[in-house]
Amino acid sequence: MDGRRMRRLGLVVHPRREIDNALASLRSWSDAHGVELVQVPATGQDRDVAAPGDAAGCDLIVALGGDGTTLAAIHTAATVGKPVLGVACGSLGALTAVGADALDEALDRVDAGDWAPRHLPALEVISHGQEPRWAVNDLVVVRQGAGQVSADVRVDGELFIRFAGDGLVVATPLGSSAYTLAAGGPVIAPGGSGLVFTPLAPHGGCCPPLVAGPGSGLEIALDPGHGGARLELDGQIADRVEPLEPRTLTVVLQPRHATLVALGGEEPQVGVNDVVIVRQGAGQVSAAVHVDGELFIRFAGDGLVIGTQLGSSAYTLAAGGPVLAPGGSGLVFTPLAPHGGCCPSLVAGPESRLEIEVDPGHGGARIELDGQIRDRLAPLASRTLTVALRPDHTTLVALGGEEPMLAGLRRRRVLMDSPRVLARDDREGAAASGA
DSSP: OTTSOOOEEEEEEOSSSOOHHHHHHHHHHHHHHTOEEEEOOOTTOOOOOSOBOOGGGOSEEEEEESHHHHHHHHHHHHTTTOOEEEEESSSOOSSOOEEGGGHHHHHHHHHTTOOEEEEEEEEEEEETTOOOEEESSEEEEEEOSSSOEEEEEEETTEEEEEEEESEEEEEOTTGGGTHHHHTTOOEEOTTOOSEEEEEESOOSSBOOOEEEOTTOEEEEEEEOTTTOEEEEETTEEEEEEOTTOOEEEEEEEEEEEEEEEEOSOOOOOOOOSEEEEEEOSSSOEEEEEEETTEEEEEEEESEEEEEOTTGGGTHHHHTTOOEEOTTOOSEEEEEESOOSSOOOOEEEOTTOEEEEEEEOTTTOEEEEETTEEEEEEOTTOOEEEEEEOOTTOOOOOOOSOOOOHHHHHHHTTSSBOOHHHHHHHHHHHHHHHHO
16 A cells, blocks of 8 residues: 555455444445545355446455355456455454454554565466465365266375365365365464375375475376366365366465555464383373463373474374475474364464473373483473474485485385275276287
């Protein structure tokens, strides 16, 4: 808005939610300040509350509803480089900055330039030679009918895994707390960046989630099988893959794709190899895990693992956590056998700090660094641990020609392709030799 006062507001509204009070406030504020109010096009919006207008001519796009409405507004605004103010007509979410009852004050602040841009990355998805498409949350590939979808997933040209199952999810850090979390993938903490790949119901093999660095690209060779598949971007069906028609998808992360208005006070989101805390005897270990001072989770279970990028392919992977691909960096927290609740893995950025309040219970606990017992916690003797990543801690000699990380994991069968994919290879090989 270049420091000048607003002249036109664009509006996106929830198709069904109660927005009358918020809409009345918006109209009143606009009339009092001589600002034109128009309704701009957005996916899923079939409720007319203002005269139609073009987003390119607006100073600000206001979304009345919730996170879904704000996401639709982001897609409209990003194409013309306009910021979005998300207004929650209900509880605050990950994308909304203000509740409906504080809309007047929020508009005053934006009009006065008293706001900060919150830049959001997006997935750039190229499919079948088509023009790029964008997703702020995630790309989902899911089977369309009976049968399974098969996929070969490569990171920067290096094969990670081949599997068959219901499909896959590739998410941004923002989207990691949505479908990715529901599918058993990790959450990327604020300050973290990259792409998160999570398989959907893989059939056999060892196919963990993968976190690739922000500069990495994924290439997904997709076989939709006999039932076909569909591609969903941010929850909207974007394309369909016909049965038995393979397709290759390329996915990269584009920074600063969209801009949200931030007013401050928004609800926050949330060794060389690894640090392991594990119960010493009968009973459970309890822990409260904070990221940069913000509570992430409290749980009870067998313990926890915090891995580096290198260590993510060791105990972290065995405990069901994600693998950090080469080029990725950060701390990976993974709980060990948590009892109830929802306690996913978490990937924190390389500058983040984890604080862990440990209650060892009646059985006590031990602390292991890189597989060696370094300390013990006596029963009922609580302790707080602080874990941060130290870059360039040690140096290995590289002579060139070393085996790439993912290739080594595959050779050692730490990563294993789905048996269904291997059976397909056998069939194709037999057919080729018979020919």
